[in-house]
Amino acid sequence: MLELTDAVVSFASPGGPLVRAVDGLSLAVPAGSFVVVIGTNGSGKSTLLGAIAGTVRLEAGSMRLAGHDLTRWREHQRARLVGRVFQDPRAGTASSLTVLENIAVAACRGRRAGLRWATGRRLREEAARRLAAIVPGLETRLDQPIGSLSGGQRQIVTLVMATWQRPELLLLDEHTAALDPAAADRVIQATVRIIRDQGLTALMVTHSLAQAAALGDRLLLIHRGRVALDVDGPAKRRLTADDLAERFDALRRGDQLDDAAARTLAEAYV
Amino acid sequence: MITLLSTWTFGLALALVALGVFVSYRLFSFPDITTDGSFTLGAVVTAVLLTAGIDPLLASLGGLAAGGLAGCATAVLHAFLGIERLLAGILVTTALASVNLVVLGRSNVPLSGAHTLLDRVEGLLGPALVRAGLSASGAGEAARLAAVLAIVALAVVVLWMFFRTQLGTAMRAGGDTATMARALGRDTGGMTLAGLAIANSLTALSGGLVAQYQGFADVQMGIGMVVWGMASVFLGAALVGPVRLGGALVATVAGSVTFRLLVAAALRAGLDPDWLKAATAVVVLAALVAPRLLSRGGHARTH
Numbered sequence: 140m141l142e143l144t145d146a147v148v149s150f151a152s153p154g155g156p157l158v159r160a161v162d163g164l165s166l167a168v169p170a171g172s173f174v175v176v177i178g179t180n181g182s183g184k185s186t187l188l189g190a191i192a193g194t195v196r197l198e199a200g201s202m203r204l205a206g207h208d209l210t211r212w213r214e215h216q217r218a219r220l221v222g223r224v225f226q227d228p229r230a231g232t233a234s235s236l237t238v239l240e241n242i243a244v245a246a247c248r249g250r251r252a253g254l255r256w257a258t259g260r261r262l263r264e265e266a267a268r269r270l271a272a273i274v275p276g277l278e279t280r281l282d283q284p285i286g287s288l289s290g291g292q293r294q295i296v297t298l299v300m301a302t303w304q305r306p307e308l309l310l311l312d313e314h315t316a317a318l319d320p321a322a323a324d325r326v327i328q329a330t331v332r333i334i335r336d337q338g339l340t341a342l343m344v345t346h347s348l349a350q351a352a353a354l355g356d357r358l359l360l361i362h363r364g365r366v367a368l369d370v371d372g373p374a375k376r377r378l379t380a381d382d383l384a385e386r387f388d389a390l391r392r393g394d395q396l397d398d399a400a401a402r403t404l405a406e407a408y409v
Numbered sequence: 410m411i412t413l414l415s416t417w418t419f420g421l422a423l424a425l426v427a428l429g430v431f432v433s434y435r436l437f438s439f440p441d442i443t444t445d446g447s448f449t450l451g452a453v454v455t456a457v458l459l460t461a462g463i464d465p466l467l468a469s470l471g472g473l474a475a476g477g478l479a480g481c482a483t484a485v486l487h488a489f490l491g492i493e494r495l496l497a498g499i500l501v502t503t504a505l506a507s508v509n510l511v512v513l514g515r516s517n518v519p520l521s522g523a524h525t526l527l528d529r530v531e532g533l534l535g536p537a538l539v540r541a542g543l544s545a546s547g548a549g550e551a552a553r554l555a556a557v558l559a560i561v562a563l564a565v566v567v568l569w570m571f572f573r574t575q576l577g578t579a580m581r582a583g584g585d586t587a588t589m590a591r592a593l594g595r596d597t598g599g600m601t602l603a604g605l606a607i608a609n610s611l612t613a614l615s616g617g618l619v620a621q622y623q624g625f626a627d628v629q630m631g632i633g634m635v636v637w638g639m640a641s642v643f644l645g646a647a648l649v650g651p652v653r654l655g656g657a658l659v660a661t662v663a664g665s666v667t668f669r670l671l672v673a674a675a676l677r678a679g680l681d682p683d684w685l686k687a688a689t690a691v692v693v694l695a696a697l698v699a700p701r702l703l704s705r706g707g708h709a710r711t712h
Binding site for chain 1: 573574576596
């Protein structure tokens, strides 16, 4: 269970006023839900994920996960409970280390990294088994630098790493946006499979309305730092990419009207 | 023969600086200016302890520990107080210039009367080497070379083992990609602290050994050491090409010895010793720029 209550995050825009990227947002995600998050550029959806991961600080509000109050936990402390996959495949893996060494670091998530050998035989066998189950053939590349893998393969290894120790929450931040369509498909298949097999609670931000319509059991549309649409159950299953595109257009028209109204008011009173 | 042995001994003693720079610069992408200050600090602390009659092994370890603390200071400035990497190193090195002078008492202290670590090894191995047919001075030089070689070999093995443990692997991961390490629950600030402590311990041990080898400690002796270390790391990497951790550590040692041999050859060929540091800087500049020149079709870029 993830509970975000009245969360506020502001940024000083360059040369402009303080922008509320997350504006008093509250959200409860029961354990085992797979939530897809969409929103226009600058809607605050990535900031929301950053606030949950601990990369940006909550200015107001609180956050609880699996019975812990995480509001004051730092990023690396939250990582005990939260697994993450980034948009950039390079951000989630250490290029100069081998695939197995990267996995060894993930295997220590939530524990003290001690002076025991990092890449023992048991870890190697377990890594080979888990990789082969998702992408047959990937297990033969355990001893190669992870930088030699393709972007899609790297994202799949990052997924395996983020879920090596079962996380209380998996955060996926547009993790297929940097990939070509075929690779993105493979990563999505691996994502769905891992979330289903482990029964994970997951929050996935995506740009793709097709992904948003097809995946997950709940959909959040974020707009101006707030939840503009929250659908689950049968209503979520009926949603199509076209429905979502219409919603987006409606929001954009609303913004333009707001801007037009603001201009009119400004002109009338100056 | 003896000058060749001496070049090897010197190159190996400085290989510890190169290993330190390998840790800070290669593993943590941290251009650590502290190297200059901690090399002198190691020499100064070791020299003062030796002249106070402390056991030479303990004196050398004392120098090493002092260097580790200097590394911690730079790491704290950067990782916990948010000071830029280069500036953090500059601040600590500047402060160390005073510390070194105060600890040593004056700018240069000879170790002629003191019993050094290398004297001890010479006492152990020397007689056997003389019986094996070496001249007295040759045996002494060979024993010193053996002592330094053993220390460097030990350092390489310990580093190799440490950076393959869970903790060491996590540190390498954090040095490579900090976002990844934090997302997997590692505190990258603490890792920078440990990394710079290790790097500067090695550098300070080198300073202590060099002081004992040349028979004096001088507050100027660390100037340019970080560039020397980088030159050795680059030269080593160029000698062996892309290799895994163990190979890279051995290559770094080879780079240091090779660079020292090249320097000795250049001096013999008539290079004015005053130009040595400038020449080292040019080598490092060439190593930094050459890959970009080659890959960008003649245009060097800053990033």
